Amino acid sequence: MTNDNVLLKVDNLVKYFPITQGIIIRKQIGAVHAVDGISFEIIRGETLGLVGESGCGKSTTGRTILQLYRPTAGHVYFDGVDLVTLKGNELRRMRKRMQMIFQDPYASLNPRMTVGEIIGEPLVIHTRQSGKAIEERVGQLLELVGLNPAFANRYPHEFSGGQRQRIGVARALALQPDLIVCDEPISALDVSIQAQVVNLLEDLQGQFGLTYLFIAHDLSMVRHISNRVAVMYLGVIVELAERNELYDNPYHPYTQALLSAVPIPDPSIEERRRRIILEGDVPSPVNPPSGCRFRTRCKFAKEICSLEKPEWREIQPGHYAACHFAGELG
């Protein structure tokens, strides 16, 4: 680890989920290749967007980074320390510095705890502050995310989806973490509320110098919030670049198709746009295609694509793609 600016370095991360058969004698008959060898870095203070369609492994990536799932192989360096080798108390100490905001604001808050207990819980577990100090801090946090501190005694069901997501944000902020993994934090919210939460996340980043891994399937929102964007398909990252570079010059055919599929709220632009319509569905991650994973839906696929796994190459400075023909396709 040479670069001090790198907060998180993911090195060849792999996560398989076993598929087993039998009740008494369990036998593994296969595996879901959820994440299959991905590497990237997150710079301190930046937002890295991770996009992909459902089932591509983006949420698993987020959870494996935080060691909520233990990886099958690979390393995760957080501030130079390999989290994969840590256990027990050592890991718990590191956990303070990485938090998560979940997709579903209805399922991620315990309905039997008050908002104050929910936001205060990380403080109870990780610090030795007195009850009174925690109460005070909870009030501050509620104010910070735009809620009334008097709400601390209420229960989650008394709040709307957007307000609940704010509670989730307050909980993630409680321990002043360095990294927050945002796992589709806005996809369950209405459009007008999405903008509120995104603006809040941006404000907090400016105020506390937070680093975000922002996982989403909404490419327009990812372009809006991220500094750099990584595109995932079927367990692998196919392309990574600075946000404008990726959206202006996508190299990978999948990125190109994905971008062209996103509707733009402007009828005169929509009239002139030509869509790349992908054929068929995403193959099963239990038995992913050989070579390049995208080849079954790629109109440029040649023989080499089924034989060799495309190399992860830097095509322009800071612009990486995994395609045999990257840079040669129109």
Add this chain to the structure above:
Amino acid sequence: MPEVLLDVQDLETQFRTSDGTIYAVNGVSFNLHEGETLGIVGESGCGKSVTMLSMLRLIPSPPGKITNGKALFLGQDLITMSDEAIRQIRGGQISMIFQDPMTSFNPVLTIGRQVSEPLEIHMGMSHQEALKRVVELLDMVGIPKAKDRINDYPHQFSGGMRQRVMIAMALACNPHILIADEPTTALDVTIQAQIVELVKRLRDEVGMSVIWITHDLGIIAGLADRVAVMYGGYIIEEAPVKELYTHPQHPYTIGLLGSLPRLDRKHRQRLTSIDGLPPVLYEKPHYCPFAPRCKYAVERCWKENPALEKFDTSHYLACWVDTETGSER
């Protein structure tokens, strides 16, 4: 001007619940011409689905009740006609596709059986004839090897494929109107693009009218001829698609467009969020339903609820304020 197929006037639907009456749709009027695509946009709970379900008399009653209004389909009122008569129209001349392709099918019947049902009921085909037509329909919506798949069950199809089957079922009887209730919300963007392309193609081939309900202003931009924006059970603005996107007048429409990040925008701009929360519909306000969240609200907005009135040729608006000057119109 093409013929008016559907003319909805002052439709009102309420739900009586143990917590009180929910005023879901509060006097909605719109029409649909032959061959036209109308987009209805709004956030969850704004009454867009309930309007469509009321029109087709698919509201569970009780608790739901259509308390006022007409829905004239080729001159006949759907609201007051007999149950038998509306059954002839529903699934035949007007058909509907739903948001969730997972729960809209019966899981224990084969696809062939379910898609052939409307053909047998509305077109009087025998089961054998109907099955033949089902294969053609599945072919038309792009299901590979349609002939081998009619004996499959819904769970054997992926989400996108299931939505295609639902479209095939909806188109089985050559409807005049297809109502699409957020048909792509549960799907990934690349699959969404497939489905939108499919509906556009079929619309132009068959020449039917489409009502497309969505919360996504992006989809509607490339699909609709005209767009109605709903809020709190009212249509608050309605205009031809280009007019609405270039000259939105209602503060809610303006806010909604501003809160969308755009894929084609290079520079990071702060999103203009709309403060506050969507309304709870336990009362029918005597004021403008958007006033509590509106930054332009003036005194009158709190006293009277504006009606949907002509603002410009074919542009309708329900608002007291001129957003350019900030003063009352």
